[in-house]
Amino acid sequence: xxxxxxxxxxxxxxxxxxxxxxxxxxxxxxxxxxxxxxxxxxxxxxxxxxxxxxxxxxxxxxxxxxxxxxxxxxxxxxxxxxxxxxxxxxxxxxxxxxxxxxxxxxxxxxxxxxxxxxxxxxxxxxxxxxxxxxxxxxxxxxxxxxxxxxxxxxxxxxxxxxxxxxxxxxxxxxxxxxxxxxxxxxxxxxxxxxxxxxxxxxxxxxxxxxxxxxxxxxxxxxxxxxxxxxxxxxxxxxxxxxxxxxxxxxxxxxxxxxxxxxxxxxxxxxxxxxxxxxxxxxxxxxxxxxxxxxxxxxxxxxxxxxxxxxxxxxxxxxxxxxxxxxxxxxxxxxxxxxxxxxxxxxxxxxxxxxxxxxxxxxxxxxxxxxxxxxxxxxxxxxxxxxxxxxxxxxxxxxxxxxxxxxxx
Amino acid sequence: xxxxxxxxxxxxxxxxxxxxxxxxxxxxxxxxxxxxxxxxxxxxxxxxxxxxxxxxxxxxxxxxxxxxxxxxxxxxxxxxxxxxxxxxxxxxxxxxxxxxxxxxxxxxxxxxxxxxxxxxxxxxxxxxxxxxxxxxxxxxxxxxxxxxxxxxxxxxxxxxxxxxxxxxxxxxxxxxxxxxxxxxxxxxxxxxxxxxxxxxxxxxxxxxxxxxxxxxxxxxxxxxxxxxxxxxxxxxxxxxxxxxxxxxxxxxxxxxxxxxxxxxxxxxxxxxxxxxxxxxxxxxxxxxxxxxxxxxxxxxxxxxxxxxxxxxxxxxxxxxxxxxxxxxxxxxxxxxxxxxxxxxxxxxxxxxxxxxxxxxxxxxxxxxxxxxxxxxxxxxxxxxxxxxxxxxxxxxxxx
Ligand SMILES: Cc1cc2nc3c(=O)[nH]c(=O)nc-3n(C[C@H](O)[C@H](O)[C@H](O)COP(=O)(O)OP(=O)(O)OC[C@H]3O[C@@H](n4cnc5c(N)ncnc54)[C@H](O)[C@@H]3O)c2cc1C
Numbered sequence: 001x002x003x004x005x006x007x008x009x010x011x012x013x014x015x016x017x018x019x020x021x022x023x024x025x026x027x028x029x030x031x032x033x034x035x036x037x038x039x040x041x042x043x044x045x046x047x048x049x050x051x052x053x054x055x056x057x058x059x060x061x062x063x064x065x066x067x068x069x070x071x072x073x074x075x076x077x078x079x080x081x082x083x084x085x086x087x088x089x090x091x092x093x094x095x096x097x098x099x100x101x102x103x104x105x106x107x108x109x110x111x112x113x114x115x116x117x118x119x120x121x122x123x124x125x126x127x128x129x130x131x132x133x134x135x136x137x138x139x140x141x142x143x144x145x146x147x148x149x150x151x152x153x154x155x156x157x158x159x160x161x162x163x164x165x166x167x168x169x170x171x172x173x174x175x176x177x178x179x180x181x182x183x184x185x186x187x188x189x190x191x192x193x194x195x196x197x198x199x200x201x202x203x204x205x206x207x208x209x210x211x212x213x214x215x216x217x218x219x220x221x222x223x224x225x226x227x228x229x230x231x232x233x234x235x236x237x238x239x240x241x242x243x244x245x246x247x248x249x250x251x252x253x254x255x256x257x258x259x260x261x262x263x264x265x266x267x268x269x270x271x272x273x274x275x276x277x278x279x280x281x282x283x284x285x286x287x288x289x290x291x292x293x294x295x296x297x298x299x300x301x302x303x304x305x306x307x308x309x310x311x312x313x314x315x316x317x318x319x320x321x322x323x324x325x326x327x328x329x330x331x332x333x334x335x336x337x338x339x340x341x342x343x344x345x346x347x348x349x350x351x352x353x354x355x356x357x358x359x360x361x362x363x364x365x366x367x368x369x370x371x372x373x374x375x376x377x378x379x380x381x382x383x384x385x386x387x388x389x390x391x392x393x394x395x396x397x398x399x400x401x402x403x404x405x406x407x408x
Numbered sequence: 409x410x411x412x413x414x415x416x417x418x419x420x421x422x423x424x425x426x427x428x429x430x431x432x433x434x435x436x437x438x439x440x441x442x443x444x445x446x447x448x449x450x451x452x453x454x455x456x457x458x459x460x461x462x463x464x465x466x467x468x469x470x471x472x473x474x475x476x477x478x479x480x481x482x483x484x485x486x487x488x489x490x491x492x493x494x495x496x497x498x499x500x501x502x503x504x505x506x507x508x509x510x511x512x513x514x515x516x517x518x519x520x521x522x523x524x525x526x527x528x529x530x531x532x533x534x535x536x537x538x539x540x541x542x543x544x545x546x547x548x549x550x551x552x553x554x555x556x557x558x559x560x561x562x563x564x565x566x567x568x569x570x571x572x573x574x575x576x577x578x579x580x581x582x583x584x585x586x587x588x589x590x591x592x593x594x595x596x597x598x599x600x601x602x603x604x605x606x607x608x609x610x611x612x613x614x615x616x617x618x619x620x621x622x623x624x625x626x627x628x629x630x631x632x633x634x635x636x637x638x639x640x641x642x643x644x645x646x647x648x649x650x651x652x653x654x655x656x657x658x659x660x661x662x663x664x665x666x667x668x669x670x671x672x673x674x675x676x677x678x679x680x681x682x683x684x685x686x687x688x689x690x691x692x693x694x695x696x697x698x699x700x701x702x703x704x705x706x707x708x709x710x711x712x713x714x715x716x717x718x719x720x721x722x723x724x725x726x727x728x729x730x731x732x733x734x735x736x737x738x739x740x741x742x743x744x745x746x747x748x749x750x751x752x753x754x755x756x757x758x759x760x761x762x763x764x765x766x767x768x769x770x771x772x773x774x775x776x777x778x779x780x781x782x783x784x785x786x787x788x789x790x791x792x793x794x795x796x797x798x799x800x801x802x803x804x805x806x807x
Contacts, residue, residue: 354511
């Protein structure tokens with residue numbers, strides 16, 4: 001007779017990250033989410049406020065191990081990434097980190113992540129989705145080795161104004177001289193780590209990359225070092241609010257990767273997503289999507305992702321009509337909400353959230369020409385007591401929140 | 409409670425109409441109020457009527473059974489009053505403390521980054537950005553009156569500033585009995601302000617710590633250190649604390665509301681250290697025998713001894729303390745009587761009677777002189793409501 005509890009077999013289960021022994025102890029509400037085939041902590045508390053404010057006032061410790069990670073080495077490593085992404089990889093210095101999207105040959109986004117130049121001939125690439133096939137296809141005829149590091153390399157994100165102070169206490173070498181979007185090798189608790197000054201919150205922050213085997217001792221060391229500075233284990237839901245404030249988008253939420261699109265209209269280009277600054281059309285040689293992106297650059301894009309601030313008085317009016325104070329979501333809402341100019345729908349919000357630090361209701365929206373100019377007045381749908389209403393809103397430039405200490 | 413707080417909230421945002429007046433504005437306000445009352449069910453109306461007249465003890469006993477819960481909730485009803493939880497009228501005070509809303513969460517209490525002063529600092533910097541000049545450490549001595557109108561202020565340092573509009577945000581006693589000669593006001597108004605109850609009853613002990621106190625009930629560092637810790641085991645305990653105050657003494661076993669601001673905002677203390685803020689009742693403004701150093705020390709000692717019963721390690725972690733009596737509040741914050749709300753939030757001092765009947769719309773009997781602070785409607789708390797409504801009324805008159 002077959003074993004009745006076959007569901008307990010690891011093959012049936014979502015993966016656990018190398019920090020699971022610690023995070024599962026602390027995750028009081030059992031609020032788990034799925035991320036890249038892993039279970040990831042949504043929040044450690046019932047509410048998000050403590051974790052959210054740790055990002056903005058102190059330091060949040062976030063397990064980001066589920067990120068897909070590749071190591072790309074060999075004589076042609078730079079050539080491969082130069083061909084894959086619209087960024088000028090040949091100009092990249094060792095220790096530098098680029099944020100970038102990458103496209104199919106129609107110039108539509110497939111994924112986005114960071115590229116880190118670890119050495120002259122060695123890079124690390126992060127992605128939201130598995131990219132091995134795409135990397136291999138583009139590497140035909142090149143002398144490169146592509147290794148997936150996702151499970152071998154554990155990662156923690158330490159985000160917030162106190163993150164530098166804490167890392168200086170926890171690391172063997174001070175991180176004071178580590179500039180924005182740079183990476184350096186270091187040691188924590190005697191274990192080798194690499195530390196990049198990157199993150200997904202728009203605050204001062206770092207990501208610490210380590211061998212999965214060293215994960216727990218490094219977690220413990222960071223928590224001890226940060227105790228007096230308000231370090232707070234933080235789940236991905238608070239990070240989701242912060243990333244909207246920072247104007248950062250998410251695959252499958254704010255854009256559909258071209259490889260998942262059912263219809264052409266679902267796809268987005270880097271220009272449409274506000275990533276024009278990452279498209280180096282002046283770089284040497286071919287890269288995937290080049291011709292389409294050149295054309296779009298010349299002719300202009302019809303859509304653009306921008307910020308939207310929902311007008312508070314307007315929202316108050318809509319709710320007052322049914323005798324209620326305005327209701328704001330307690331978490332970032334991932335869902336499409338129509339945006340109007342007069343009677344006409346001109347776009348949609350893909351993520352909206354209440355911003356506690358700005359005391360504003362904000363959204364990442366995708367709007368058509370010419371409604372994406374900052375200052376444009378539009379309306380957004382709000383559901384007030386099961387009824388669809390429209391509330392006035394204003395288009396603003398991204399990011400919503402950009403503290404001066406982020407790059408300092 | 410949430411429903412009741414939500415029901416009362418619209419009233420808070422309303423400029424109190426004067427029920428004795430036939431002016432268009434007051435009639436409109438009364439109509440609004442009438443419409444609002446009409447929108448409530450009979451049931452809700454009774455509940456509100458009860459809420460504003462009941463004692464917090466009576467209210468809570470209708471709903472709860474557990475002593476520590478009732479004691480803690482009841483304590484919200486005595487904050488800033490010279491009353492006990494069994495005194496009628498304290499149910500409203502309780503409600504007043506559950507009216508807050510932070511980021512969409514009702515009944516929430518907020519902490520301002522860098523302490524409560526961060527709120528005024530933010531308002532000031534926003535005002536400066538709009539070109540407003542702000543003078544601090546510039547005490548007003550008198551409001552200058554010319555031709556029956558407020559025409560400016562004379563500062564204690566001798567400077568005179570002229571203005572078409574003067575608004576006072578000091579307490580009612582200063583604003584009306586000190587800044588302005590009484591000949592400019594009707595006798596009745598002066599009488600009402602004289603009778604306005606501003607007797608302070610709350611003390612504050614700020615303690616600097618080298619570590620966190622360990623509480624018997626929940627040992628170790630934990631979420632409790634990030635919340636409010638209330639020493640109020642029962643209604644009876646709080647009522648007895650009041651008994652001492654009734655006869656002029658500070659409570660021998662005081663009620664306390666304790667928070668650790670440094671647990672919420674790490675910038676409030678050096679790393680590893682903490683500040684502990686203890687709001688204490690009762691500490692009468694006019695304590696029997698007067699507040700001298702010995703009395704203050706005794707009061708501070710009583711507070712620490714009380715905490716020690718619940719957190720025995722407290723004395724080991726204290727590195728400094730500051731004892732603040734209502735007299736100190738009067739001296740430091742410039743609030744006559746040292747009442748934390750510039751005057752108790754009692755039914756006869758609320759809404760169209762705050763600070764005085766007929767003068768609850770932020771105007772005063774002296775034209776050009778306005779009043780918008782905690783002593784005006786809707787009362788105290790770091791909410792800026794009185795100031796905002798006063799400013800709105802001033803703008804209306806200006807046009
Ligand atoms: C110990 C304590 C604890 C409190 N706890 C809380 C709490 O937890 N939450 C909460 O919401 N509220 C709390 N309050 C109440 C809250 O602080 C007040 O209700 C609020 O600050 C009132 O604001 P205001 O602007 O009306 O008056 P105030 O903030 O009192 O401002 C009046 C100003 O007038 C100035 N002034 C006085 N005389 C003169 C003069 N002659 N010339 C020029 N200026 C003068 C004073 O210096 C003062 O700055 C507390 C108050 C105290 C004292």
